[in-house]
Amino acid sequence: MTRHDxxxxxxxxxxxxxxxxxxxIDNLLGNSQWVKAVDGVxxxxxxxxxxxxxxxxxxxxSTLGQALLRLIEPTDGSIYYQERVDSEGxxxxxxxxxxxxxxxxxxxxxxxxxxxxxxxxxxxxxPRLTVGDIIGEPLDIHGIASGEDxxxxxxDLLETVGLNPSHAHRYPHEFSGGQRxxxxxxxxLAVDPEVIxxxxxxxxxxxxxxxxxxxxxxxxxxxxxxxxxxxxxDLSVVEHISDRIAVMYLxxxxxxxxxxxxxxxxxxxxxxxxxxxxxxxxxxxxxxxIFLSGTVPSPIDPPSGCRFHTRCxxxxxxxxxxxxxxxxRSIMDLKLRVRGVDTAEAIAVxxxxxxxxxxxxxxxxxxxxxxxxQVRAEFDLPQTIADPTVEQSLSxxxxxxxxxxxxxxxxxxxxxxxxxxxxxxxxxxxxxKTHRISCxxxxxxxxxxxxxxxxxxxxxxxxxx
Amino acid sequence: xxxxxSTSTERGRIQISGFDSDHVTERDPLSGWTEESGRATQSRWxxxxxxxxxxRSAIIGLAVVxxxxxxxxxxxxxxxxxxxxxxxxxxxxxxxxxxxxxxxTVSIYDSPSTSHPMGVDGSGRDLFSRILYGGRxxxxxxxxxxxxxxxxxxxxxxxxxxxxxxxxxxxxxxxDTIFAFPGLILALIIVAILGGGYWQLVLAFSLFGWAxxxxxxxxxxxxxxxxxxxxxxxxxxxxxxxxxxxxxxxxAMPPLIVYATLNIGTVxxxxxxxxxxxxxxxxxxxxxxxxxxxxxxxxxxxPDGSIPWWATIYxxxxxxxxxxxxxxxxxxxxDALDAQQTGVGxxxxx
Numbered sequence: 001m002t003r004h005d006x007x008x009x010x011x012x013x014x015x016x017x018x019x020x021x022x023x024x025i026d027n028l029l030g031n032s033q034w035v036k037a038v039d040g041v042x043x044x045x046x047x048x049x050x051x052x053x054x055x056x057x058x059x060x061x062s063t064l065g066q067a068l069l070r071l072i073e074p075t076d077g078s079i080y081y082q083e084r085v086d087s088e089g090x091x092x093x094x095x096x097x098x099x100x101x102x103x104x105x106x107x108x109x110x111x112x113x114x115x116x117x118x119x120x121x122x123x124x125x126x127p128r129l130t131v132g133d134i135i136g137e138p139l140d141i142h143g144i145a146s147g148e149d150x151x152x153x154x155x156d157l158l159e160t161v162g163l164n165p166s167h168a169h170r171y172p173h174e175f176s177g178g179q180r181x182x183x184x185x186x187x188x189l190a191v192d193p194e195v196i197x198x199x200x201x202x203x204x205x206x207x208x209x210x211x212x213x214x215x216x217x218x219x220x221x222x223x224x225x226x227x228x229x230x231x232x233x234d235l236s237v238v239e240h241i242s243d244r245i246a247v248m249y250l251x252x253x254x255x256x257x258x259x260x261x262x263x264x265x266x267x268x269x270x271x272x273x274x275x276x277x278x279x280x281x282x283x284x285x286x287x288x289x290i291f292l293s294g295t296v297p298s299p300i301d302p303p304s305g306c307r308f309h310t311r312c313x314x315x316x317x318x319x320x321x322x323x324x325x326x327x328x329r330s331i332m333d334l335k336l337r338v339r340g341v342d343t344a345e346a347i348a349v350x351x352x353x354x355x356x357x358x359x360x361x362x363x364x365x366x367x368x369x370x371x372x373x374q375v376r377a378e379f380d381l382p383q384t385i386a387d388p389t390v391e392q393s394l395s396x397x398x399x400x401x402x403x404x405x406x407x408x409x410x411x412x413x414x415x416x417x418x419x420x421x422x423x424x425x426x427x428x429x430x431x432x433k434t435h436r437i438s439c440x441x442x443x444x445x446x447x448x449x450x451x452x453x454x455x456x457x458x459x460x461x462x463x464x465x
Numbered sequence: 466x467x468x469x470x471s472t473s474t475e476r477g478r479i480q481i482s483g484f485d486s487d488h489v490t491e492r493d494p495l496s497g498w499t500e501e502s503g504r505a506t507q508s509r510w511x512x513x514x515x516x517x518x519x520x521r522s523a524i525i526g527l528a529v530v531x532x533x534x535x536x537x538x539x540x541x542x543x544x545x546x547x548x549x550x551x552x553x554x555x556x557x558x559x560x561x562x563x564x565x566x567x568x569x570t571v572s573i574y575d576s577p578s579t580s581h582p583m584g585v586d587g588s589g590r591d592l593f594s595r596i597l598y599g600g601r602x603x604x605x606x607x608x609x610x611x612x613x614x615x616x617x618x619x620x621x622x623x624x625x626x627x628x629x630x631x632x633x634x635x636x637x638x639x640x641d642t643i644f645a646f647p648g649l650i651l652a653l654i655i656v657a658i659l660g661g662g663y664w665q666l667v668l669a670f671s672l673f674g675w676a677x678x679x680x681x682x683x684x685x686x687x688x689x690x691x692x693x694x695x696x697x698x699x700x701x702x703x704x705x706x707x708x709x710x711x712x713x714x715x716x717a718m719p720p721l722i723v724y725a726t727l728n729i730g731t732v733x734x735x736x737x738x739x740x741x742x743x744x745x746x747x748x749x750x751x752x753x754x755x756x757x758x759x760x761x762x763x764x765x766x767x768p769d770g771s772i773p774w775w776a777t778i779y780x781x782x783x784x785x786x787x788x789x790x791x792x793x794x795x796x797x798x799x800d801a802l803d804a805q806q807t808g809v810g811x812x813x814x815x
Contacts, residue, residue: 071700111702124693128715137711138701187697211479240479 006082006094007044008227009068009114009195014041014077016060016067020300036299037063039251040077042428045195047082050221050228052242052259054235054274058296060251061231062119065197068229069114070099070107083113084194112142115188119200121180125172131158131183132168138190157186160223162216178209185216189224197229202237214241235278239263244434247271250299250307256428257435268437269314293333306440309421310336316420316440322387328419330379331394335413337379344401344409348378368402375401393417516801523797529790530604533783537600556594560751565589574773584775587760588749592775595751596783602663602752604787606736607729610670615725617671618678623709623717625679626686637683643676649735656744666745670732681724685717692716719802726795730788737784756780 017034037060045051055061067074078101082094102110118124125134135154139145145153155165161182172180181201188196198217202210218241220226232238238245238259245262247255247270255268262271273290292311297303303310309332317328337347348371366374375398376383385391393416400409421440428436429443517523536555543551557580558564564571564585575585583592625636643651648670655669689695690713698708739745740754741761748759760776 066696069700071696108702108704111700116697116700118693118697120693124697126692126694126698126712126716129711137698137703141702141707184697187701191701215479 006046006096007080008047008082008094009043009045009229010080011041011043011068012078012080014043014064014067014079015039015075016063016072017075018063033300036251036302038067038074039302041248041251041253043068043246043253045227045229047194047227048221048225049243050230050241052238052245053229053231053248054233054238054245055248056233056296058299059248060299061233061248062199064248065116065199065229065231068099068197069111069116071116074100081110081114081195083110109142112138112144112191113194115191115193115196117181117184117188117196117198117201120204121177121184122204124184125180127172130169130171131163131175134172134183135168135186135190138187142191144191153190157190160189160220161186162212176209177205178212181205181209181213182216185213185220189220192224193226195227195229197231199231200233201230203232203234210237217241235274247274250297250302252307253428253438254308255435255437255439257432257437261432261435266431266437266442268439269312269441270308273313293329294336303422305419305423306421306426306438308439309419312421314441318418318420321390323385323390327381327385330381331390331413331417332419334375334379334381335410335417338397338401338406338410338413341406344404344406347401348375368399371402372398390416513798513801517797520797520800522793523801526790526793526797529786530794533600533787533790534604536597537604540594540597540601556591556597558591558594560590560595560598561749562591563589564591574776576773577775583779584773586756586776587773592779595756596753596779599751599753599756599780599783600787602746602750603733603736603754603784606663606666606670607733607791609667610674610732611725611729613667613671614674614728615678615721618675619682619714619717619721621675622679622682622684623686623714626683627690627705627709627713629687633683637680640676640679643673644680646673648673649738652735652739653742653744656739661745661747663746666736666739669739670735674728674732677728678721678724681720682714682717685720686713689713689716723795723799723802726798727792730791730795733784733788733791753780753784 015036016038017036020033020035039060041064043051043064053061053064063072066072068079070079079099081097081099083097085093085095097110099107099110129137132151132154135157136150139150139153151168154168158165158167163179163182163186167175172183175183181204185201201217202213205213214237217228217230221228228241230238230241242259244256244258246253247262247268249270254270255262263275267275273292276288276290290313292313294311297307297310306312309315313329314325315329315332317323317325321328323331334347341347372395373383375381381394385394393412397409397412397416400406400412424440424443426438426440426443428438430436431442538551539553540556541559542549542554565573566589571581571585571589573585573587573589575581577584581591581593583596586592586595621636625633651673652666652669655672656665659665659668695708695712698712703711736745736752737754737757740752740756741758743755743758745758746752746755748755757777757780760773760780
């Protein structure tokens, strides 16, 4: 398989914001809120390779896939596709096209090169059309074949994806999920594409059928020289099919690298947590599963700096403190909780030692020391923190909380405890020849607590590798 | 992580080790489905028809409507440009002939007899012939109006639902405006402006009658366009027009067909109502509602104290039977098409 240096599909600063407002009236009043589904993703796919995109639900994987084909209009950014140009010199010539600039009729022509496989094989096939008509539709649209030639094409495609050509006159409801997904694949193949974006093509299928479909995709890639963008939430699936993996969190790429790079240190802390969650069939395996605190923040108002800092187990403490990682994570959790609550009572589940009544407790019911220890217990903080400055700031903040001065406590915490991760947007740092991680832990600019905005050697962090 | 995973990041086909599937010659089939057991594919419409056939009341309705329609067609000969297209004549008399002019034995409001099975009306015309012939107006107006309104409403609703946003907002506010007036009042206004007559009636019921279809289809389209097959068609490069007509409208058809069938009855009643108010066809026309209007006074008192019930019962019964039969068909289609279950999700199981 030949691999060109130029990526066949490349995105720069691809951005898709959804308007989450109620409708036309809200728009008129200016009450629109933007869901930042994909926020400035740089991306490249080389010819003949498979790029796996993983991330949890709602991180913008499918939006990215659909924006790449302009099935939804990107808000910002460019997508470059290297179109094969048939010149007299042979077929190797390619010409770069910006997909975000082309007209809709030009885009329609380009659909023969860029195809999409959908997640749900039950809703992605029109129940009123026969399988032959479903697969024949792209042939009709692009005038690829008609009459007997069209039937011939359809039978060929069905055979290619491992179905019986006699099935062409049946309806989708007569097929199983795996067979339907094969029909979806045949439909995508009908236009003889160069790039196929597979949007969780196996996540709706049985595990036994998943392997069949993955093997089919592998075989087709070899046979037709396809390039895949393979979107999935299942790392073990992605591991099998991908040459390179991009890990996505809240609309941004956290880590991009070859499969080996991503599956071995250095890790992005988020990837590390994802990897630790892969179930291992070995009963003697003693992995340490990393549990992430909190929930995925809303993409309407994503966290500042590094988007993962609200949950990151390796969030960086300020340089002036000497803190254990767990303690620092707990202090961050306390700070985020204070930021999110309306009353000081909601900080921790209060308990006065169990005197039996079911009255909800208020701060007046318990002593200051009791409150202090309960807050610390809630956040797994030691009763006394080793670093005296930290201990002092924390006690002061708890005093303010006890005095129900939520605002003052919040100011104290924000002043004393601010992680560099909250302030600085991480850039993609190359940690190897083919590996880039968006994390301050690996950022040269951030070293020993000092952030150097201009430093040598990091200017080309987004350079081609 | 305390211990490194033994990851096999070697990509390629997924191999099952310790089990060579090529050497397994005897195994149970993965499913009970075989080429032989797979009967000829039934399309959705064939399945719906076989379900419809088992519905007795629907079949009775279909038979009644067919008989009424056939009787109307064959009641009197049809000539087009002087050429007789349909020579049969079931009705014994011409529906507009005043019988006592030629036959002195006939007088007005003669009760039903062997020569006049439904009696004679107030102008001395044979009621049986008029009822058979009258079906031509009532039934055909019903079908023509529904065909016009359903097709326009379908396109209107599909455009409104598919494009959404401002287009949808404006188109649906127009529909709201139409819904603000009762349909019969709107039809009345149009007939009052244009005068009575066949095509005036068609126009009166069609001009605003499509609004319900528009709203119905728009709702369907809103849910259908979220299906991935619509996005798939766009990904293949299909134009909006072909997405709407190939993928969206066929899937929105079942509720439309059900509503259209029931709507035929409603239109026939509406036409009869206008006729009864004296606003439908010209007086003397053998249209069922107009016939009722002509004999309205007999409901109170006949010429010699007796009430000639046949003059009102038979036209009224014709309207009743036709509308009833149409509704039975509509219910049957509703059951056969499973209009409530148009989502593709339910089909996964069968």
